[in-house]
Amino acid sequence: MFPSVSRTLMIRPEDVKPSRDDLTVVGTFNPGAAQLEDEVVLLVRIAERLREQRDGYCGLPRWEPEHGIVVDWITENEIDWIDPRVIRNKKDGLVRLTFTSHLRVARSKDGRTVDRWCEERFLPESEWEEYGVEDPRITQIGDTFYISYVAVSRHGAATALASTKDFESFVRHGVIFCPENKDVVLFPERIDGQYVALHRPNTATPFGTPEMWIARSPDLVHWGSHSPLLGGSSAWEGDRVGGGTPPIRTERGWLAFYHGSASCHGSASCHGSERSVTAGKVGAYSAGALLLDLTDPSRVVHRSRQAIFGPETDFERNGFVPNVVFPTGIVERDDMLHVYYGAADTCTAVAEMSRSDVLAALG
């Protein structure tokens, strides 16, 4: 039996005030999610670009530790447009983002409606966060929430770690997976004495297609014992997969939602650097699920032959990047799973489904 999925649009860019008057919010998406006391806390990626348009120029925002957002104005004839989010500078061949991202905290009692936004913001701080902080995933371990997030800069897209107990103040633990690495999700408990993470290291390898790896750590900060976990195989996920929601314990194994993209299947032209730029979303992104062995999570017990849910509604089909469902957070409420996701790289939404239905769909 295939799970029935109820979707609710939660946050749109127009719901959020820009950081500055000269910026406009273009995305409120890819949220981390956690249950804290009686509230669901969402750590939402806020993408902003310049409001000002100058004829013949493109304004590229970036963060400087001392000055906040600064803007590099580049003449349009220096630029190759890769997509609305990404340009390549013809002079040096390097890629820049047309927006910059930071994270904000939203709180919801029912898990479907934002009741309030907190003042505290998670802003770029380090040289490896110059182009923004993106796509947080949250895992509660003990009384601490650990946040793995993407740090983008001229040094590449890496994954860094932060932690918090209250989502009001954050401690930073530095880069845990060096570039290129995204889609890092942490397991909520130690297995065999070690912390475990899924990660997606090889966006741009010429030897293969993007795939999920698994790694282990004594302390959440230092990672090793890397090994490949799974690549794309079914039609819906094509040849591109990456971690989505942090794994949750079930009686049948560690359950995690992940994303797959079907656009590149079998097409040589999809390989190479263009595809690897930022999230590289060139086609439909859907959400699947997988089950990993409880005692040896490097063993895949089951995975989706079909997507659990893909882009269907208007807010998933239309937006900054069309046809994207990108799961990033999960909260359990009795038998119901609330899967938080980015829709069309624009909005935050929640998909509700029965946990037992999802497990039944996984063989």
Next chain:
Amino acid sequence: MFPSVSRTLMIRPEDVKPSRDDLTVVGTFNPGAAQLEDEVVLLVRIAERLREQRDGYCGLPRWEPEHGIVVDWITENEIDWIDPRVIRNKKDGLVRLTFTSHLRVARSKDGRTVDRWCEERFLPESEWEEYGVEDPRITQIGDTFYISYVAVSRHGAATALASTKDFESFVRHGVIFCPENKDVVLFPERIDGQYVALHRPNTATPFGTPEMWIARSPDLVHWGSHSPLLGGSSAWEGDRVGGGTPPIRTERGWLAFYHGSASCHGSASCHGSERSVTAGKVGAYSAGALLLDLTDPSRVVHRSRQAIFGPETDFERNGFVPNVVFPTGIVERDDMLHVYYGAADTCTAVAEMSRSDVLAALG
């Protein structure tokens, strides 16, 4: 004063017997080096390709754990040739190597002449070593020699760790830096209680050019606290640098040789996936030197404004990949440094120079 460098060609492909009758040795290069009792031990990368030529086909070797080397014969119309070492399969867009590499042990009393080859070989074993093991670097810590080497497979080019006390038997410690990551060198002692490595993670990032990073570890197996160390800046190194020899302690700081390539400087066309294929050697590679602060090795005290030595001799200028000097090993003998390197991706050579001259050249 610039150091005078004396170069000796040590090992050529014709000096080495192939692993099997149907293979031919095309490279004996990029050696790790260590002093063990009264001998210099070299761990040499042996690259082999198929002897057999079939009209209209290309034979691509790879390792299978149970069968050793197996060959995939692909029709030539399925293939785009990137260079003599690398093809791209038109069907799936993926890259394969035309050769496969393993490691062999050579021993030398004077550090310039190979006296004997050992029987023991370091062969691919894991799924992430399917296309070969390459470019070992050796660091002695206590009575153990740690070997960081590149593991290449359909999963990408990662760096794995092995150790030995005698170069007769080896212990493997798995992948320590996931794809894409090469040019990992370990420091010979803990600093501030932690092991330290230089690594080169971002070969294929679209945001920047390949640069060296630094990371720390409690146990040599798990790595974190990654941060960018240095990118190419001077003309000789263009916009591509990577670690070379493991750092050695001097009174002025940690001294390490590294490589830089000058070919891509300022050229947009050099970016993207073609350049990142395998070592991506598209132009002249030279050896520079850097000094890192003894107590805080993330601080660059000094670095080469000019290359210490570049491709000059016939064996450095001509070979499988012309114009390459690629330092990978170092042994100290009183005031003399013996820097072992790959020449033209074909031969192993040693460059001898005075340690005090090198330090004097570094400001």
